[in-house]
Amino acid sequence: MTLASVSRYDSNRLSKRGGNAVVIGAGMAGLFVARVLADTFDSVTVIDRDSLVDEPIARRGVPQGQQPHALLEAGKVTLEDFFPGFGDDIVSSGGVVVDFASDVNFYTEGDFLADGPTRKETFSATRPLFERLVRRRVSDFDRVSIRSNCQFTDYLSNADATTVEGVVFRKDGEEKELPADLVVDATGRTSRTPAWLAEHGYTPPEVEEAHIDLAYSTAFIERPPDDLRTFLVPPSAPRTRGGMAAPVEGDRWIVNMNGVHGDTPPTEFADFSAFAESLPTPEVKRLLDTHPPVSETVERYPFPSNRRHRYEALDRFPDGLLVVGDAIASYNPVYAQGMSVAALEAVLLHQTLATDGREDLALRFFERAGPVIDVAWMLAVGSDFGFPQTTGSKPRGTAVMGRYLSRLTRKAHADSTLSDAFSRVLMMEDPPTSLFRPRIVWRVLKPTG
Incomplete structure (x- = not known):
């Protein structure tokens, strides 16, 4: 639902x-x-x-309050x-309006998803x-x-x-x-x-429970007011490291390094760039190397399990x-x-x-x-559960769904319709079953080339 x-x-x-x-x-x-x-x-x-x-x-x-938070479409x-005009409240308080279809760069299965076909505004701010x-x-x-x-x-x-x-x-x-x-x-x-x-x-x-042994480390860096680029590079088996950067109030990016199953991110900002260099795409590291920090400390948060x-x-x-x-x-x-x-x-x-x-x-x-x-x-x-190290209660059909989503997201690198369908599920706007509608399945399973 x-x-x-x-x-x-x-x-x-x-x-x-x-x-x-x-x-x-x-x-x-x-x-x-x-x-x-x-x-x-x-x-x-x-x-x-x-x-x-x-x-x-x-x-x-x-304790997770200093880590990144997002307000999905739902x-x-x-x-x-609940609160008519709440979006205006966010903007007037410094929050940022981001177009999920073009400003958000989501990396998965070896590349970024294609831009969506229509503008999809969301708000980016700190918790x-x-x-x-x-x-x-x-x-x-x-x-x-x-x-x-x-x-x-x-x-x-x-x-x-x-x-x-x-x-x-x-x-x-x-x-x-x-x-x-x-x-x-x-x-x-x-x-x-x-x-x-x-x-x-x-x-x-x-x-x-599903045990993942996740650790988060978060800091803030300067951001030009008109630069709304957002980068999401979540861990994806077998790669246990991830990172992200999102624009927030105060002309800042909130930058997060994370790791699962014992791959612990740094607790000092000086080590952020080296950790980011190990990510499969260089964009987050470039932000860190070209924009100075504005936070005095790195905030760490452990999350042992769902x-x-x-x-x-x-x-x-x-x-x-x-x-x-x-x-x-x-x-x-x-x-x-x-x-x-x-x-x-x-x-x-x-x-x-x-x-x-x-x-x-x-x-x-x-x-x-x-x-x-x-x-x-x-x-x-x-x-x-894409990671073999994950233990606990595994949902039925996880392996089959994982293989299908892997193919879907690879196709979504160049297919804006698939990218949009996948994003709508991530944003809790549409149910996962929407990815099995005939027009989506055809795009996923049709031969390439």
């Missing part, structure tokens, strides 16, 4: 309002959920352990639905800027309050733990309780919900509790799916509430969200 098959957000679908909701975590997933809950709850309180200042700065609770369209703007928009709702420096410690529940009734958190050394009719866990990979379920007599969700909690397979779950975002599934960040998946999940939560209200909300939501997660999981994990 992708943007093409998810009904667009419509605030008018929810007219009945009442009760209080608490969202744990003021990251992107938590903020998106707070936005849709504001349509049906009298109050929505978002708590976060960090100090949330109105500046585009990375924060401790989002996320871009959904955020504009702290995206988050600051979303947080501002969410804070504009009278029914939403965001509390910083609140460390979540436990759920409140009734005697037999069949219903979660609020949260316990610590602020300024004092433990406090906050009652709620709905609590949403948007705490990411550190989610405590599986352990809480096990401690209270529930079967926790099965966990699937991880998915199979909440959709549960048949018993406490009322009043929900899990979203990376707390359900997190994916190899090379594919930049996280923010867009979280946005689609928020739309699906809105639709779940609009369809049958709050009864059995969690199980109904998990079932709806499953197909969106399936697509992101297949794209990320399927690619990662």
Whole structure:
């Protein structure tokens, strides 16, 4: 399930309002959920352990925040639905409008993909800027309050733990309780919900992982204001190294070196150029050699594995509790799916509430969200299993799909139709099945020459 098959957000679908909701975590997933809950709850309180200042700065609770992030087409369209004029907010704050069809140079299978046939605008900015703007928009709702420096410690529940009734958190050394009719866990990979379920007599969700041992190193360099070139060179078996550069606010490129399965990128900027020289195309190295750094440090982020909690397979779950975002599934960040998946999940939560209200909300939501997660999981994990070193839960059909995509992308070096079709899948605009439409299959399988 992708943007093409998810009904667009419509605030008018929810007219009945009442009760209080608490969202744990003021990251992107938590903020998106707070936005849709504001349509049906009298109050929505978002708590976060960090100090949330109105500046585009990375924060401790989002360790990946200083690494590259992208707003795919699915996320871009959904955020504009949530917050009309959001694209203008990005641009007025310094973000960059990039044409994915011509500015973005995606290297795979020995060459760059052909330019797409039509302009496809997307926004390029840092994660702290995206988050600051979303947080501002969410804070504009009278029914939403965001509390910083609140460390979540436990759920409140009734005697037999069949219903979660609020949260316990610590602020300024004092433990406090906050009652709620709905609590949403948007705490990411550190989610405590599986352990809480096990401690209270529930079967926790099965966990699937694909171990890739990814490491990221990121720095910023100067960029001429009109230079919007973007280079994406992801690792591709047997090559364990990758790199990228993308224009962001402040007339900068964010430059990232990455490696999988123990191929660790440098942690000093002086070593970036040598690492980039080992990439199969010289463009990223040229940027590094001809544009000075503007960041004082190189930020490193390890990502050991893709991880998915199979909440959709549960048949018993406490009322009043929900899990979203990376707390359900997190994916190899090379594919930049996280923010867009979280946005689609928020739309699906809105639709779940609009369809049958709050009864059995969690199980109904998990079932709806499953197909969106399936697509992101297949794209990320399927690619990662191109490396024989990758271990864990391998999706069915990965090898066949990999061979087909390999042929498709090789043909897409010179075929703008195939390049566009592949890009639409990467952007979570169309489902992977769209690559098997007859006109696409014919272009992929027809003899060359």
